[in-house]
Amino acid sequence: IGPRAESIEMLGDKAQAKETMKEAGVPVIMGSDGAISNIHAAHTLARDLGYPVMVKASAGGGGRGIRIVHSDDELEAQMTAAKQEALACFGNDEIYIEKFIEDPKHIEIQILADNYGDVIYLGERDCSMQRRNQKVLEEAPSPASFMNEELRAKMGKAACTAAKVCGYRNAGTIEFLVDKNGEFYFMEMNTRIQVEHPITEAVTGVDLVKQQLLIASGQRLSIKQEDIKLSGHAIECRINAENPLLDFRPSPGKIKSLFIPGGPGIRVDTAVYQGYEIPPYYDSMIGKLIVHGKTREEAVAKMTWALSEFIVDGVATNVDFQLKLIRRPEFLEGNYDNGFLNRTDILADERSKE
Missing domain, CATH: 3.30.470.20 (ATP-grasp fold, B domain)
Incomplete structure (x- = not known):
């Protein structure tokens, strides 16, 4: 009972799921194209998107592995914290970044x-x-x-x-x-x-x-x-x-x-x-x-x-x-x-x- 394994796999990685939806014409929040690990690339993207941004676990769920970042100074520490929580909760420390929508x-x-x-x-x-x-x-x-x-x-x-x-x-x-x-x-x-x-x-x-x-x-x-x-x-x-x-x-x-x-x-x-x-x-x-x-x-x-x-x-x-x-x-x-x-x-x- 439930979806096909292929569907679960496709949607279980949130960064990949986001790309799939974008290609299908479903509105998505602006952010990284897939997982991001390079801090320099993260800084560049966050500045382009404009703070605040969200750091999110690619394999996340239940509100785990999520951090809101308000400035360049916070980004590296919050990425590290999100990756550690993601690894502990999901066995996968991949994260992605997207624009934070205020008061949604x-x-x-x-x-x-x-x-x-x-x-x-x-x-x-x-x-x-x-x-x-x-x-x-x-x-x-x-x-x-x-x-x-x-x-x-x-x-x-x-x-x-x-x-x-x-x-x-x-x-x-x-x-x-x-x-x-x-x-x-x-x-x-x-x-x-x-x-x-x-x-x-x-x-x-x-x-x-x-x-x-x-x-x-x-x-x-x-x-x-x-x-x-x-x-x-x-x-x-x-x-x-x-x-x-x-x-x-x-x-x-x-x-x-x-x-x-x-x-x-x-x-x-x-x-x-x-x-x-x-x-x-x-x-x-x-x-x-x-x-x-x-x-x-x-x-x-x-x-x-x-x-x-x-x-x-x-x-x-x-x-x-x-x-x-x-x-x-x-x-x-x-x-x-x-x-x-x-x-x-x-x-x-x-x-x-x-």
Whole structure:
């Protein structure tokens, strides 16, 4: 189940993927042609692009191996740090450089592709609520003021083109950065189903996992592009075993008591249970809380209630942090970008009490 090995290989190297998309006419961010290791070439390119620039791991993912560089003086040190992190995380220390787009939105397009060349897109997910390049909360459709049917269609068609040029099969996600003017740029493709896929299922009514199975069994897509209609609004909060008051330090341990909220339009994906021992070896995410409402306001209200009811006793979690986050005026207005959580101390009041 999943794409061909050749597609994974082609898209796994982000520098190579970027070149492939550029040749196919998909908008890309200006940057190096492939991996770059020579510091002199890096300085020349960064000056030509204009600071700030981003140094990124070619084999990266999950926000690892990324550094923002604001001046010539920082470049060599940040390249070294990115290469070291990339080697430790991915076994590959190749990096590339691209222009840093200030205050962008991170918007991704879900696609499905069968074995016969048919590709469809299923709307967008807004994944801009991030902390240190790690997604915290996602919603569909995007609440951005610039998002409309015309832009959604343009991004969707670009995503389908990206999938076709790679001979892609099964479920995948094309990730874009979108600036304040609604101009979008290819960032990467995730050759798998993603953590946040349930919000797309909620607003489209399409079971993405079922579609993966049908495609893998050799069936043609039975869903046409004109069948995809977005209904209502969905939000997902990632519930992590971590302590936000201690710089989000992981919080392994035994869950002493657990209450998982439920009800119409509320879904929780998790494998934990009362008495479960959260190990210290893996990602700190222990569950996904997904809500769906007829409107964004209804979805926010459901998420507020669900987070208020979510109890995980025995380990620290980010449940209260998420609750404070969705009450922020910037979130309620949909007025946030990738850097919002890096600029904003959601728990400032609690820290002052400490």
